[in-house]
Amino acid sequence: MTSRHGSGTGGRRIAPWIIVTAVAVVVVVGLVIGFVLITRDDRSEATCTNQVVLQVVVSPSAAPSIEAAAAAFDATAPVARSACVTTDVTTMAGPDAAAALAEGWVGQPSQAPALWFPDSAADLTTLEATDSAMTAGRNVAPRATSPVVLAMSAANAGAVSAAGLQWKDLPGAAGATGSLTLPDGGHLILALPDPTTNRATSDALQSVVAGLTGASVDPAAVTANAPALAALASGGPATPPTTTSDALDDLVSGGAGFAAVPVIASDFAQVQGQSQGLATVSPGGAAVGDQIFAVPVTASWVDPTANAAASAFLAYLRGPAGTQAFTDHGLQVGTSGSVPLPDAGAAVATALAGAIGGAGTSSAPAAPAPPADAPSGTADPGAATPAPTAPSS
Known part of the structure; x- marks a missing residue:
């Protein structure tokens, strides 16, 4: 008996509508993807006139x-x-x-x-x-914001932090006759660049005056506390570093003749990589910055x-x-x-310079030396600019 076989084209045929639907879906998906890509890439250009x-x-x-x-x-x-x-x-x-x-x-x-x-x-x-x-x-x-802090060697920073000093304590604790003894047996001597051209020095001294008076800082408050400020400044180098960058370099190299210098915290963060071995201390109490x-x-x-x-x-x-x-x-x-404390301005900075015997007492103010040691593209930490002449009315 012989058997019959179906032809090679036998089997179920795919309905035409299924093919048409599949093609249509592919086309629609392609159009949507293309639209999304084009509008995503050109959205800003398309909305800008x-x-x-x-x-x-x-x-x-x-x-x-x-x-x-x-x-x-x-x-x-x-x-x-x-x-x-x-x-x-x-x-x-x-x-x-x-x-x-x-x-x-x-x-x-x-x-x-x-x-x-x-x-x-x-x-x-x-x-x-x-x-x-x-x-x-x-x-x-x-x-x-960024407050003023004190930069010093890491070893000294540990001792100063442990003492729990506030800004108002610095006139008694720091300086040539200060009560605080550092690990090397020395005193907490501060380098204080001229406060009329160095905002870090001005901010630190304002923080001291604010702590002593519990009130806002003005030239009269500075004058009233001039002896305390002079004690704080005592024992420092006869010619203070011109800039905060100079002072930081002196601290890094050793044998600076002082133990600390005021610096704005964010400025120190910018140059910390160049100030190896130094750390900062934030005295308690309200700080200017x-x-x-x-x-x-x-x-x-x-x-x-x-x-x-x-x-x-x-x-x-x-x-x-x-x-x-x-x-x-x-x-x-x-x-x-x-x-919490705003900078009190140029008049207070001038009064502070007088209180510590700074250059601000000169009747003919000298132009501040350029901070040549500051990193390229970075202002000297603490540097300030002289106040401009008031505009004519």
């Missing part, structure tokens, strides 16, 4: 943080009022920026800013005494687009990435890092 450069002016101590934050902000392709935003950061000392803003930014080499980041409440006060409306939109609290304010500028040159760009950058700084930009450069953010 023009460009805006957000001009920012920042004090030297805040410059590393703001420059880092601005670069990261630009990388997010920000848009303000349909304009693609990029930032341009200019570093300028607070007193100079306050004077330039008060004078309408006339004759300045950089474009007028929509945002200003001073590091001292005294600089804000100077501008607001002339034009309070220009800073009316600012937050009264600083965005970041840097206060970084975020100030949107209200002026004729700030149009609505620039204002919106400034608001976007400020919102970025309030977020985690902005906070990280500050903390990465040694600044403190939040209530735990607040500096």
Whole structure:
């Protein structure tokens, strides 16, 4: 018996509608993926009808943080009022920026800013005494802070920390006749660069006066406590180091003739790699220090687009990435890092120089020596700039 076999093309046939459906699905998925990729890559370009450069002016101590934050902000392709935003950061000392803003930014080499980041409440006060409306939109609290501390060898830092000193205790504990004995048997002698040109010295001495008086610091309070300040300064080098960088180098090399120098904590963080073997101590009590304010500028040159760009950058700084930009450069953010005492300004710095016999008592002030030993691109730790001449009315 023979058997029958089916033909080679036998079997079940696929329905045409299934093939058509599968092809259609593939086509739709491909179109969706293509649309997503195109819109993701071109979203910023598609929503920008023009460009805006957000001009920012920042004090030297805040410059590393703001420059880092601005670069990261630009990388997010920000848009303000349909304009693609990029930032341009200019570093300028607070007193100079306050004077330039008060004078309408006339004759300045950089474009007028929509945002200003001073590091001292005294600089804000100077501008607001002339034009309070220009800073009316600012937050009264600083965005970041950094207190003044004392830098010294790690061995001495352990002994000073163990003593539990407060700022108000320093006139009795430090100096040539101070009560505190260091591990090497010496006294806690401080190097105090001229407070009229060194904000760290000024901040440290202001912290001492504030602790002694329990009140705000003014020239009268400095004069009343001049003997205590002179005792604190006693025993130091006949010619104090010109800059904080000089003093830190002397401490690292040994045989400095002093045991400690005031320094702003965030400044020390920037140069700590070059100051091996040193550590810092934070005396108890309220301390003066840097206060970084975020100030949107209200002026004729700030149009609505620039204002919106400034608001976007400020919102970025309030977020985690902005906070990280500050903390990465040694600044403190939040209530735990607040500096309760503002810098009292140039008049107090001059009075402090007189109290410790500094250069500020000279009737013909000499120009401060440039901090040649400061790292490239980094301001001298503690350095300050002379207050500018008040703008004419």
